Amino acid sequence: MKIKVGVVGGTGYTGVELLRLLAMHENVEVVAVTSRGESGNLVSSLFPSLRGFLDIAFCDPESVDLSICDVVFYATPNGIAMQQVPELLAKGVRVIDLAADFRIKDIPTWEKWYGMTHACPDAVAKAVYGLCEINRDEIKDAQLIANPGCYPTSVQLPLIPLLEKGLVSKDNIIADCKSGVSGAGRGAAVSSLMSEVNESFKAYGVSGHRHLPEIEQGLSFAAKQEVQMTFTPHLVPMNRGILSTIYVDLIDTDVNAVQAYLEEFYKDDAFVDVLPIGSLPETRSVKGANICRFSLHQPQGRNKLVIVSVIDNLVKGAAGQAVQNMNIMFGFKETAYINFVPLLP
Amino acid sequence: MKIKVGVVGGTGYTGVELLRLLAMHENVEVVAVTSRGESGNLVSSLFPSLRGFLDIAFCDPESVDLSICDVVFYATPNGIAMQQVPELLAKGVRVIDLAADFRIKDIPTWEKWYGMTHACPDAVAKAVYGLCEINRDEIKDAQLIANPGCYPTSVQLPLIPLLEKGLVSKDNIIADCKSGVSGAGRGAAVSSLMSEVNESFKAYGVSGHRHLPEIEQGLSFAAKQEVQMTFTPHLVPMNRGILSTIYVDLIDTDVNAVQAYLEEFYKDDAFVDVLPIGSLPETRSVKGANICRFSLHQPQGRNKLVIVSVIDNLVKGAAGQAVQNMNIMFGFKETAYINFVPLLP
Amino acid sequence: MKIKVGVVGGTGYTGVELLRLLAMHENVEVVAVTSRGESGNLVSSLFPSLRGFLDIAFCDPESVDLSICDVVFYATPNGIAMQQVPELLAKGVRVIDLAADFRIKDIPTWEKWYGMTHACPDAVAKAVYGLCEINRDEIKDAQLIANPGCYPTSVQLPLIPLLEKGLVSKDNIIADCKSGVSGAGRGAAVSSLMSEVNESFKAYGVSGHRHLPEIEQGLSFAAKQEVQMTFTPHLVPMNRGILSTIYVDLIDTDVNAVQAYLEEFYKDDAFVDVLPIGSLPETRSVKGANICRFSLHQPQGRNKLVIVSVIDNLVKGAAGQAVQNMNIMFGFKETAYINFVPLLP
Amino acid sequence: MKIKVGVVGGTGYTGVELLRLLAMHENVEVVAVTSRGESGNLVSSLFPSLRGFLDIAFCDPESVDLSICDVVFYATPNGIAMQQVPELLAKGVRVIDLAADFRIKDIPTWEKWYGMTHACPDAVAKAVYGLCEINRDEIKDAQLIANPGCYPTSVQLPLIPLLEKGLVSKDNIIADCKSGVSGAGRGAAVSSLMSEVNESFKAYGVSGHRHLPEIEQGLSFAAKQEVQMTFTPHLVPMNRGILSTIYVDLIDTDVNAVQAYLEEFYKDDAFVDVLPIGSLPETRSVKGANICRFSLHQPQGRNKLVIVSVIDNLVKGAAGQAVQNMNIMFGFKETAYINFVPLLP
Structure with a gap:
């Protein structure tokens, strides 16, 4: 057919x-x-x-x-x-x-x-x-x-289950996101020229990017209350790929419990790969593929959960x-x- | 099965x-x-x-x-x-x-x-x-x-039919070839480090590269006589891709006749793409794919035929x-x- | 002399x-x-x-x-x-x-x-x-x-005056840092190969990087009390440059007051450039030079101060x-x- | 003053x-x-x-x-x-x-x-x-x-003395040149976008580039007769640098004699560096500097002299x-x- x-x-x-x-x-x-x-x-x-x-x-x-x-x-x-x-x-x-x-x-x-x-x-x-x-x-x-938008996909897939379940706080959420330049589109803009972008790294849209309300909408729906977060996109000198580093406060739990919950949540999804705790995903591990891979970290055993999530922004x-x-x-x-x-x- | x-x-x-x-x-x-x-x-x-x-x-x-x-x-x-x-x-x-x-x-x-x-x-x-x-x-x-080797594939596919048919001279053949760095392999060598290779361009093996005898063997077989050529490989700061710029002398013919011959020669081959005369192939047009694309040029109408050939070196x-x-x-x-x-x- | x-x-x-x-x-x-x-x-x-x-x-x-x-x-x-x-x-x-x-x-x-x-x-x-x-x-x-270490320089120059003066909280400090690959040194390691690093982006040392205690020492000295922070280094596919995105909570102040204070603090320093509020520094703006440039942001007027700081890691x-x-x-x-x-x- | x-x-x-x-x-x-x-x-x-x-x-x-x-x-x-x-x-x-x-x-x-x-x-x-x-x-x-133009500088500095002195033939000259993308200028053109240029390599202007008549003029003046040559520019996915690979036929001489002549010719010039025979210059060896470095090769002892010449195109x-x-x-x-x-x- x-x-x-x-x-x-x-x-x-x-x-x-x-x-x-x-x-x-x-x-x-x-x-x-x-x-x-x-x-x-x-x-x-x-x-x-x-x-x-x-x-x-x-x-x-x-x-x-x-x-x-x-x-x-x-x-x-x-x-x-x-x-x-x-x-x-x-x-x-x-x-x-x-x-x-x-x-x-x-x-x-x-x-x-x-x-x-x-x-x-x-x-x-x-x-x-x-x-x-x-x-x-x-x-x-x-x-x-x-x-969905590219950044919102990479941020919401790991966070939505956690906010729904109440494992992490709705306050103090930070998503520090990095994208390859294909995300800026194929328009003829000086700011997207090879010589402007290559061998350099910058943040953009720090004061406000359109994916902020999209992510906040998704997280608020999951948390069943309004969620405000800080979202900073950056431009990486490469063609494809997004890596989002997400910082959230744990609520009466630890990285192992969160890991177990997410593995269970996504166990039937071919395109979401919950990596072993402490893994370091690279954007190249999903280049050209329709996969989101992410991993969890609890540095120094403190209360901050760090989630590193990668997708191919174009896929x-x-x-x-x-x-x-x-x-x-x-x-x-x-x-x-x-x-x-x-x-x- | x-x-x-x-x-x-x-x-x-x-x-x-x-x-x-x-x-x-x-x-x-x-x-x-x-x-x-x-x-x-x-x-x-x-x-x-x-x-x-x-x-x-x-x-x-x-x-x-x-x-x-x-x-x-x-x-x-x-x-x-x-x-x-x-x-x-x-x-x-x-x-x-x-x-x-x-x-x-x-x-x-x-x-x-x-x-x-x-x-x-x-x-x-x-x-x-x-x-x-x-x-x-x-x-x-x-x-x-x-x-076959990577460079030899990119050089021989366009040249073998021309030498077999006698459309180009066996003398004065030059292949100026450029490869991405994955061709250097995954061994831990200082010369393959990102900081050594990135944002730089160099020739290597100018005095003699192992693909020279391989190409000369293939061309000699096609020409039914010994062919000696000049082969210069270069390293491009990218992961994948080879582009070979090949210079040969035409024998009593012109670019149009050569084009017609090659189109006919490869008309049933899914993986060899004879581009229109004057096209400018890019390595990205074959990235991740099992295709050789090449095009012909006769600059200024002089007697030098320039062939530009691209493959993905890993495919x-x-x-x-x-x-x-x-x-x-x-x-x-x-x-x-x-x-x-x-x-x- | x-x-x-x-x-x-x-x-x-x-x-x-x-x-x-x-x-x-x-x-x-x-x-x-x-x-x-x-x-x-x-x-x-x-x-x-x-x-x-x-x-x-x-x-x-x-x-x-x-x-x-x-x-x-x-x-x-x-x-x-x-x-x-x-x-x-x-x-x-x-x-x-x-x-x-x-x-x-x-x-x-x-x-x-x-x-x-x-x-x-x-x-x-x-x-x-x-x-x-x-x-x-x-x-x-x-x-x-x-x-000093490279990351610590980029993080401490903007933060030390603010912690000394009590303008930002010692809690909840996050430094999300991104470095070019020359920071990994010139040793022959597979992980530093061009084909491993190029066209990819990753975090590393999320569970603990040696620059964490160095930064915490400097910030604690400035704050006159123990400071714990979250530090996540990332690898950017470029040779040179560090950009640190720093998230801190403001204490009874706003971005304008902080800006004024930092401009005054560094007014005689040729190598520290406090950019106008909302500027977006790029690592290329300091390539090959002994300068730290940073800018301040207060997204959505919320209480989170975002500092973006760039240096050339080798300079x-x-x-x-x-x-x-x-x-x-x-x-x-x-x-x-x-x-x-x-x-x- | x-x-x-x-x-x-x-x-x-x-x-x-x-x-x-x-x-x-x-x-x-x-x-x-x-x-x-x-x-x-x-x-x-x-x-x-x-x-x-x-x-x-x-x-x-x-x-x-x-x-x-x-x-x-x-x-x-x-x-x-x-x-x-x-x-x-x-x-x-x-x-x-x-x-x-x-x-x-x-x-x-x-x-x-x-x-x-x-x-x-x-x-x-x-x-x-x-x-x-x-x-x-x-x-x-x-x-x-x-x-002078960028390509012409890299090609003429090694060739002019040789043609003046009659050490190489005026026929069969090929300059296969590769440039970083800053040479394409800072105009907003799709063809210069990062995502178009990065991780790809291509030839351009094969049918005729404006630097061809400029180089031919310089070489003709040196040879005191009309020189026609083949010139193929290529685009390298990097910001700065030109490497020109030049193929010429030796006239009753060898690489050692040519080397001696060029070393003598340029012995007082701070900005022209005649490298030892067989050296492999990289564009990064002149990045940001006003230097042309080149080296000579005579592969397999045949009669083709290969010159590899590098400059920073912007310097x-x-x-x-x-x-x-x-x-x-x-x-x-x-x-x-x-x-x-x-x-x-």
């Missing part, structure tokens, strides 16, 4: 990663990849890695009829999907948005952080937050998926999780055609 | 890449991975990328019986396979050597360049040079494959081509489980 | 950086660079960057008489200087140790973290901790300088601060011959 | 490198740095590396009077200097152009390769090509310097050579304030 798939906005890094995965997915036929600027050009002329695997041309977003698709992925900048999705939903098409348009339930919060008026608050209400391991049941029947942090959502939605095996061994080195 | 596969020497980069591919190959059961130093340890504790995909331990090379295997890969340093292979061959096991022990037919030449006495010249005589697209027919029935230049050889030997589809889309970025 | 300088252990990255600075220092004559392994070889044959600038050979540590030196730098592994320094001190030679032998005043603590019995506790008692901007007056007359974090100590000790201008503009890009 | 210096176009990598060197030059007062886009902003707000070293603002090119300068550097895109320089020359100001406007003596050739009509052919006729070691005498009294290939030209023009010591030890690692 093959479903018909459309991709809106296929010229960025999330887009090309999505196309890589879809091109290898035997239950998928990619029927349209849209791009205003590249319309008519072969997708593989922009991304030579796809030559021989996806030999179709970009089509014009104005003239293509996406309602023939079973599912449409939006790999567009924030604010695009919300303009177009209601019409697709009305026609019965299912949608997975890799941008942020449907991630934040509280519309004023979304509007404040994204600096736009939301075009379809109703759709937000119906959207399911596509953190697969947490919301699997709702995803199955969802028509609209808000695919489990974006395109891979999107395909995982699609697999769940269409009743394919959840791991189908995204269960690749990471590329090392 | 599954064949039983053994891997001797699985602790280097060629080894882990081979294990990555074999772990995803549905016609393969990996029954043994040997390592003297790591015996007893989980393969995935050394290579965390394999966690969840290959959860067996390294076994001791002395105590394992590899004769139960249908095929054994040697991913060992030069000089190891030649000690052990005759015994395996005698027991009917097929062998693919990723090192150089069986690549050079002329034993004195091999002994001069590798600085060792060859242990089994008879096996060399029977070995098939596993450049798949050139020697496919002999590979099918071979018991022993000499898997088409090593482990991928080894599995391609295995597929051919065992009658699997030649592209089976190695036909992955390259990872970009 | 020129002083006679000896360097013990000049084959590592700290050593070559020290030689780079000393070779350009017009008040210095380098009379001896020792190395057991490289004795007799030109320093510039090991480090071609020095060709034409320092054309002397390594000498054997056994046969050289370092007592002719005015000052001797130890750029050796931990545990070497403590064996040799007492004899030099007795002969009136001044010593600057770039390793950790004299950094920790509490000998049992040192012995626990460094896993050795200390050879000369008396010398530790007399040693001055060479954090120049904090201990300048004691450095002037010191005979033995314990040059202000090692060799540069060592020469700065020498300048202070010998009455040269403190900035003499180390006041170079950082190299960007 | 201090001269007044102006810099037109200080926002690119050549510009910031020039400002780094000028800020440390004690015979220089930088009186104006122009930028249309950044006018009014501190230079150090764009380039934080300059904070504390050059604390002036960019000025508007329209309103500044550069005629007060003793010398003006143009670090602008091609085609700007030729519009403005005649007026400055008429006022007696000396000019050093780091772009290509005055490098090619044959105006039709220049116009063909640069795609513009030249605005002041007369100035071209008077301009001196600022390859310091070759044209030192003419540089002294020049009013207008055409600062000896641009800003450093420009300041060297200034030093010569104004009678300063030729090495003054540009004789820094390279930064390694």
Whole structure:
């Protein structure tokens, strides 16, 4: 069985990663990849890695009829999907948005952080937050998926179970996160130039990054009370990968008990790997793969729990999780055609 | 159908890449991975990328019986396979050597360049040079494959047809080749340290590199006369990838005719991609994939043909081509489980 | 005026950086660079960057008489200087140790973290901790300088004044630190190979790193009470640079007051740059230079102060601060011959 | 003595490198740095590396009077200097152009390769090509310097003496050149993004690069007959550095005689380092320094001479050579304030 798939906005890094995965997915036929600027050009002329695997041309977003698709992925900048999705939903098409348009339930919060008026608050209400391991049941029947942000995926997967269970404090949570530069997108910006980024390391968005309210929403839902945390993203001179170092206060427990709880919680999840206590995960251990690996530490036996969590920002942090959502939605095996061994080195 | 596969020497980069591919190959059961130093340890504790995909331990090379295997890969340093292979061959096991022990037919030449006495010249005589697209027919029935070197693969695939056909001169051939550092192996050497290699570029082996006689052998065979060439390898501050810039003199022809000939020559080969004239291949267009892409140029319309050829040194230049050889030997589809889309970025 | 300088252990990255600075220092004559392994070889044959600038050979540590030196730098592994320094001190030679032998005043603590019995506790008692901007007056007359560690320099420069003044809490201090790989040294270790480190990011020493007690000692001294903190070092795929992200709780104050205090505190220090509030320092802004730049942030106006601090680990974090100590000790201008503009890009 | 210096176009990598060197030059007062886009902003707000070293603002090119300068550097895109320089020359100001406007003596050739009509052919006729070691005498009294291109510097320094002397053939010359990405400039182009360039290697401009006619002009002048060569530039995933691998045919001589000749030729030049035969220069051996190092090889004793030549593209290939030209023009010591030890690692 093959479903018909459309991709809106296929010229960025999330887009090309999505196309890589879809091109290898035997239950998928990619029927349209849209791009205003590249319309008519072969997708593989922009991304030579796809030559021989996806030999179709970009089509014009104005003239293509996406309602023939079973599912449409939006790999567009924030604010695009919300303009177009209601019409697709009305026609019965299912949608997975890799941008942020449907991630934040509280519309004023979304509007404040994204600096736009939301075009379809109703759709937000119906959207399911596509953190697969947490919301699997709702995803199955969802028509609209808000695919999680990259940092939020790496931070929420280890923290949500702990806050739900009350093993760690909701106060004093710090997520010190580091991302490769593909997360900054494929736009022509001086700040993303090789000579600007390479052989340097910096923090950014210290005063406030859009993933902060997304993470706080998820953690608050888990803790059943408002959670405020400190989130500092950094830019690593490499292409792919996120490592999040998370600091939380233990509540009447220790690292062994927390470990046991998380191992049990994720024991059936192929894409969440709870490493042995004290392990030191590297981003390369998940490069190109749809896996989140994390480990726990309790330095000096003090009360601070340190969690180190890694994902590939373009896979489990974006395109891979999107395909995982699609697999769940269409009743394919959840791991189908995204269960690749990471590329090392 | 599954064949039983053994891997001797699985602790280097060629080894882990081979294990990555074999772990995803549905016609393969990996029954043994040997390592003297790591015996007893989980393969995935050394290579965390394999966690969840290959959860067996390294076994001791002395105590394992590899004769139960249908095929054994040697991913060992030069000089190891030649000690052990005759015994395996005698027991009917097929062998693919990723090192150089069986690549050079002329034993004195091999002994001069590798600085060792060859242990089994008879096996060399029977070995098939596993450049798949050139020697496919002999590979099918071979018991022993000499898997080609990385540089030689990138240089010979474009040049062999041209020399066979007499389109370019056998004189004045220059191959200026550039490789990522995984080609230097996973040994603990100061010269391979990040701080030594990163943010720098250098030539090495200018006075003579072991791949010179290997390439000259292949080109001489194609040209049916002795070919001498100049070969300069360089080290690129990146993990994976080889780009070879090849300079040859045209003989009474031009770039268009050469292009047409090569397109025809390779029209049925999934893993050789003759790019349009004037294309500029990048190593990332083949990262993680078993593909050689190359393009032709005739700058200023002068008589010098410039060929730019790229492979992933660990895949088409090593482990991928080894599995391609295995597929051919065992009658699997030649592209089976190695036909992955390259990872970009 | 020129002083006679000896360097013990000049084959590592700290050593070559020290030689780079000393070779350009017009008040210095380098009379001896020792190395057991490289004795007799030109320093510039090991480090071609020095060709034409320092054309002397390594000498054997056994046969050289370092007592002719005015000052001797130890750029050796931990545990070497403590064996040799007492004899030099007795002969009136001044010593600057770039390793950790004299950094920790509490000998049992040192012995626990460094896993050795200390050879000369008396010398530790007399040693001055060479954090120049904090201990300048004691450095002037010191005979033995314990040059600070790289992480400790980046963390203590912003924190010490704040703890002294009581502007931030001694509890809940977190230093999430990221270093380039030259900090791991020039030893031939698999874990420092380009292919292991490049295009990956990891934490290390999460359970306990030797710089933890060094930082806690400095902060405790400043706070006049015991300070415990959480310190997590990470490895960045680049050669040089440290960025430390420091999280502290404000005590009845805000970021503006803290900023004013630090600007005043460091107003006469050429090598400490308090950036405007909200600035985002990059490690490349100090590459090759003896400068610590940091900035303050109070995200969302909450009570958590975030400090982002950058140094070049080999300069202000090692060799540069060592020469700065020498300048202070010998009455040269403190900035003499180390006041170079950082190299960007 | 201090001269007044102006810099037109200080926002690119050549510009910031020039400002780094000028800020440390004690015979220089930088009186104006122009930028249309950044006018009014501190230079150090764009380039934080300059904070504390050059604390002036960019000025508007329209309103500044550069005629007060003793010398003006143009670090602008091609085609700007030729519009403005005649007026400055008429006022007696000396000019050093780091772009290509005055490098090619044959105006039709220049116009063909640069795609513009030249605005002041007369100035071209008077301009001196600022390859310091070759044209030192003419540089002294020049009013207008055409600062050489980066690739041409690395190729011409070793080749010019050999062609002048007739030691190598004018036919069959190949320069296979590799550059770090800062050579592509600081413009916001997708092709220069970190995620596009990093972990990849490619050739570019194979069909024809603007430095080809510049090199051919220099070599033809040396050989006293027309020289045609093959020039292939490549992009290396690093910030700085050029390595050129040059292939030439020996004429009745060998590598030893060529070595002796070049050592003698450059024996008084501080910035040209003829390495011992067979050496393997690395770009990091000249990082941040105004040095060209090269070595000679005669592989297998055949008749092909291989020259490997390294420079820092931003220093000896641009800003450093420009300041060297200034030093010569104004009678300063030729090495003054540009004789820094390279930064390694």
